[in-house]
Amino acid sequence: MTAKNVLFILSDEHARGITGCYGNNAVKTPNIDALAAAGTTFENAYCNNPICVPSRASLATGRHTHEIGFWDNAQPYDGSVRGWAHALSEAGHRVASIGKLHYRDADAPVGFTEQILPMHVVEGKGDLHGLLRSPPRIRPSMKNLSAELGPGDSDYSRYDSAITDAACRWIAERARKPDEKPWAAFVSLACPHFPLVAPKRFFDLYDPAKLPWPKGRDGNGALAHPVLAAFRKYQNYDDYFTGEEHVRLAVASYYALVSFLDHNIGRILESLSGSGLTEDTLVIYTSDHGDNLGARGFWGKSLLFEESVGVPMIMAGPGVPRGRRVATPVSLVDVAPTIMDAACEEVHSSEATDLPGRSLLSIAGDPDDPDRTVLAEYHAVGSITGCFMIRFDRWKYIHFVDYPPLLYDLKADPEEMCDLAEDSEYAGVRSRAEARLRAIVDPEKVSARAFADQQRIIERNGGIERILSRGEFPHTPVPYADPSFN
Template sequence: MLNEPAAPFTPQNLLIILSDEHAPRALGCAGHPFVHTPNLDRLAATGTRFAAAYTPSPICVPARAALATGQALHEMGRYADNADPYDGGIRSWHHALRDAGHEVVSIGKLHFRGQPGDDHGFSEEKLAMHVVDGKGDLLALIRDETAPARKGAAKMSAAAGPGESDYTRYDRDIAAAAQIWLRERAKAAPGKPWVLFVSLVTPHFPLTAPPEHFYRYPPEVVGMPKLYARDQRPTHPFLQDYASTIPYDASVRDQATVQRMMAGYYGLVSFMDEQVGKILGALEGAGLGASTRVLYTSDHGDNVGARGLWGKSVMYEEAVGVPMILAGDGVPAGRISAIPVCLTDIGATALEAVGCAEAPPPHATSLFQIALGAAPDRVALSAYHASGSREAAFMLRDGPYKYVRYASYPPQLFDLAADPEELVDLATDPANALLIARMEISLRQRLGGDPADIDAAVKARQAAILAANGGREAVLARGDLPYSPPPGVTPAWS
């Protein structure tokens, strides 16, 4: 039962900055031992950091669709993988704000379908990055035991090092466009409060970081990832399926390669923080700081080698968790909230920020209210139905407990208060049967049904999309992409 809501916040502008693949603990303010994130740390010091924030799906396209609609994947009934992108068919908070007369502008990566006639709800989209050909990652539709190993996986280690990539260049353009928009918007008549959604692409791989950031992280600083040794890695069947299809670690030959990849990732985190600093500096320089609240988060995390995993796609905290910071007028300063939250709460937050009366979806709650402790009994939900998975994975965070449920594989259960590194799977101990049963009931209530039925429904939709694109052989012939190219860059198929 939720507490009574706190008083509404005075309507103001809202600046949302979304990064891509930022692990939740890769922040100085989150206690990371060496990562350099001074701009985000300063933002956290002036606002509230949500320490139990999650993505609705640990992969780009479904996470961003759920962020747009405020609905979990099973509630949308579509947009569950990287080959089923958001097309504007379900109402978003962008639609709601625009319809209410608010300016709501996006700059940067959206990863929607982006085809002629699609209306994503924004007043304007600048430098928009959408999925390739309006189709996205069709190889993700092949999820059974015949799924081929992804060829693009080997490029992750090869690209790691100092330098510039399409993504760092794109992020520089996004940050510049955001600074220009803020400076020019400050000259305009005030009008209704606006929302600016700035979506960066780093620290998503390629792990090529500008030299000034890459060399911050030499081997003696980064060390080695936790549980990286072969005899330390968990052997859950879901992880085995993932490794056979997305073999990122198979191309990692030695410790030096691991540390070069880590330096690339953390260098990109610092590079991204630098871009955030430029945007926040422009906000203040334009005189908009006092009238604008700021929300920072990411679409999902990154394993950064932990347990031999790279990228996202699993339900460990490194991948399914996200950093989340809210700052501005009325937001408690220097506070850390342990209440579970999700990217699906962002729409409700945007509605309240600007004073839009439209009600958010049932399970979405404004982060302003949560920052004040108005919703202490919430749960957070995530689901994965994409590449590397032969069956669905669901994650429920309820208080200190995290329950990971698969369609048929053994579940996992972690007590994150006692075991924040997820080293002890409580589900293997028969003494925890009653706790598992309680978590199962809570998950089914949130899903509105049997996880196996949802798994089957998603697979049926994926089979239909696969057939509509010529079937397995046609999709295999199309090729693989290691990552989506920015606007104007030719896809590098392999």
């Protein structure tokens, strides 16, 4: 295979279902949809951990959270586990990051040959408040999500415009001054992550009254589950919404931010085309996780329902089937072997053999394999226990250590409104799903290890009271701003 440049575009908190090419007729995403038409769309794509820092560590390394131990937003990737950027840069490729990384800091040896406008975790420590899980604590910043809504500019939207400008300049420079070997660019945008404030031209695309109402807000039994009830108690974003208009404004703002994201992706792809590099470049678009957006009364990410754990995954470029839709389940750990595969066979053969994922280039070229198993897990803010998800064929199995599981038939019930875990008719499916999970990971041991690691970090930072006195912040500030602690 001829080596290719790689343009890897990542967004933050883009739910798979709020994209035109995934069947949403209300959202306007013409550039993402055009990319899908020109390439391959993975219909059943997932993150491996539905919160920023652990998800990005899996993306960097091609490994699951339990393999690498970056459990939460206070344990940022530091380069101690090799990733695709190390493999490419050490093989002589230019490997640039442009935008949000959410790693430890700019000095961590994460493998990039350059970092442009990087965003890293606060003080190299991140969200210490999220370590407190026994029990979790109600977070003062929860009120911010519902307070910052509607048309306007935010630090994040301005940051994304700057990232897009920098990416376009970088691509044009590669065309003017070609490298001997193919390059890789990781362009990482911050939107549609809250604050839910969108530039007016994109907000004006939507009538809040006509957008889909979040499902399950009137109760579907989800909060009867003790783990979900605890999460709702401590991640209490919904308590601060005052009525239907308020909720609809938040939904419209998110849709507008997705369209703003789409506009920036279009600008980057236009720069690639204008520089004459499209035919030599593999383009991958995905997100680090999704967003519940009010479904079942939850906002933000962190859950293992489709809205939060499902992500768009689109790939286009030389050798990629055009207009193909792949049913095989895939996840973000498949990205690392894909990038190494595209960059050069030497890198791929030496680095990717023991990774749990598989190159998307190979998956896109093969017949569908709906029985492939995908794993996600969660050990972070708001969770009172270790949470694990297995997706295979039509089934979604969610395992909670020491608590009852959930089981959904995603073919008959794509909205995950009917839990089948206690239905005797599905006992065999539940048993097979748990066996698949345990073939990959020991949930009890992993959950205990996560709690123990988090306790050590709590003690290293002066204990619970010291962390509480430090306060917490609603989201990581852009590189040129200071955190606003609550």
